[in-house]
Amino acid sequence: MPSSDDAVIDPGPQAETAGPVPERIDRALVADSGTAAEVLHAWWLSEVGDLVGFEARTRSGEVDALHQARVRVRALRSVASVYRTAFDRRARRGLDGPLAAYGAVLGAARDAEVRELALGELRDDVRQDDPRHDDLVAALDALCSDARSEADSATRRVLTRLDSADHASLMLRLAALVVDAPVGSAATDPMEVVARDALGRAAKRVTDRAVIALRPTATLEQLHALRKASRRLRYAAEAAGSWAEQLSRAAEAVQNALGDHRDGVLLAGELRARADKEKSAAASALEDLAEETDTAARNSLSGCAELMAALTAAIADVR
Template sequence: MVDHLEIETTFEVGAEFEPPRPADLAPGGMDEQAHRLVATYFDTEDLRLAARGITLRRRLGGPDTGWHLKIPWGPDGKREFRAPRGSHATRIPARLVRLASSAARGAALVPVARITTERTETALLGGDGEPLALIADDRVHGEVLLRNGREVRWREIEAELGSGDRALLDAIGRRLTDAGARPSRTGSKTLTLLGGLVPERPARPTGPTADAAVRGYLFDQVEDMLALDPRVRAGEEDALHQMRVATRRIRTVLRGFPAVVGRKAVRPTADALRELAAALGEARDLEVLRERFTARLAELPRRAGGVRLTGDWLTVFDGRLEAARRRAVRSLEGQEYFALLDRLDRLRSSPLTGPRAGKPAEKVLDDQVGDALARMRSAHERALAATDRASRDEAWHEVRKAAKRVRYAASASEPVLGTPAARLRRWAANLQEVLGDHQDGAAALRFIEVSGGRVAAAAPDPVAASASLAALSGAETAVAPYLLAEAEREWESGPKEARRT
């Protein structure tokens, strides 16, 4: 199975349109080929994939016969995953089903459309013969296979980027529009064919009320979750971390705006988000430890006490990390997870039930951010009063969590409260980062204390591994007080009105 990032632009043209031949944009010449493509598209009966801009098809004909799954990937691209066509016309490859499952949510995928395309494809070649871009002139016959099926015929032009740069794609687009082409209103053959059958995407809430402000923030975080789901399944770097952050932001806002949200109504959703964040967190915490150990080892001398310091033992650590990543992906399977996504969709689309949800946003959000600040000040006072290492570490960890709540509350309020909320968000983020570094060091020490012996024993060179872990423990112990001092300096740099008691 292969995949690639597809960046293309689609144009509407009439039957008599004369496409330009931009030979001056092709230093290696142009190569023209004709194909007849027959594709069957699969979706749920209520077109959940199409509603998310996802297409799944089995195509016959052309150089890429087989199964194709296209998922929006960033602001202007789609990731296309491919698999061989197989001998069974409706047996969709399991990996493609999983990648689309946050949209389908357990509903059966059935044939919903058949599209036959008579394509004339022109490749603009570079000097090395590689296609810089492809221009496809498509005459299309579409058939809806759902209830009240219909047939539609149209013509369109697709310009797809190959190994060229975005400027080339823009130049091709200008040539096409100058010749009379119009940017497509749908950008997709399936959306052109299915039209009004596709459910409308939910609209982002707007308005002057606290409900609209908080739901607008929730809307964005849910969108991030849904976009990150296939990236986590595909193993994209940092996707797991970003999805965990999105779940935490949603949960923090559900808990941090009780006057707007109505905690009792959203408690099951908040609990499910906590469980999901914990499932994703195991792998993420191991990723952080792995990165921290690698960085610390690079700072240490090569030998200590006559023993070579080594990172060979990290191979044992990597086995745990990969197993945790697999468990994290499994947490995105099943009806409990899909039910959570359904609840989040309903939550961002329906008015919130808190007692002040319908009030003007500015005063309500200012009060709620103030409550979050009060909790952070209390946590800071407890941290300053802590005496032993264990209680001090735990108390500063609570300050970090409180700073995170302030950061997310300020982020949600920033469109309404403006500069004061932005300043507060930046301060809380800086404080959270320093305390996160301290917390990661405390986690590293706990790992060495609890698991270091087993890890060293399983390493290729147990003596060198033991020495390395001991050196890492000493380094983390030494740096911890400096990180707390830095955190206190960061605290004192914050807005006076935020630090007042």
């Protein structure tokens, strides 16, 4: 994947009259031991710079650029929420809705991309000696085509948004949050003190959801709630500095396992829905594929309790 440091900083044509978006600031220049404002504001501007860079790459159709832009939006929302006392309250609250809306547009495009990739892998793995080969490949081709059309439409919506005045305004407001806005009540406190308190609250959110999500009767949405809480904790730990790196990695491991499970369950459902519409030999083959996909999803979830135990230990280390 190309580095975002090489990207052109261009918030879009609508921003030409609104002033520049600050370029990426190297967060390594700010010590972990600085104040909350010093550490978080440098992290924030770095992420905004990365976001603008990946937006430029999204315009040129670079692989993974859209996904990386979505990651940055999620990280910004997570850090603004977890470390809310380090940012101006009014400015921060005014950004959450627009960032969430932007993330939803990016998410729709990325989810369709992921579906197409997963379906394409299934198609490419169909055994040549399977008597249902031709019918199954044709059915999977149709699903891939549907996902590609959905991804193309969603990507066009992303590009339209990137060229809008509203988006240019959002990007400038993201930078202004730490350039022009007053700081929050905890901004001048040592970052490690602020982070240990904030990460403790974010960690409790994870452990509370884990009690429900790790039960055998947990629903897909309850598991998803744990995944989102783990992701939020991961990004907050990343922003805290190198001393919270183990916590970030442990949270990411839980997030990834739950994500693999969710993707598998949703893909299996799509395969079964297609099987119900098929009248050829592909119907039984699609049902078999759905069962295999469900099994892989269950396997992704089987180690989640162990990953959660490692995360709990990492949480204890930063308290």
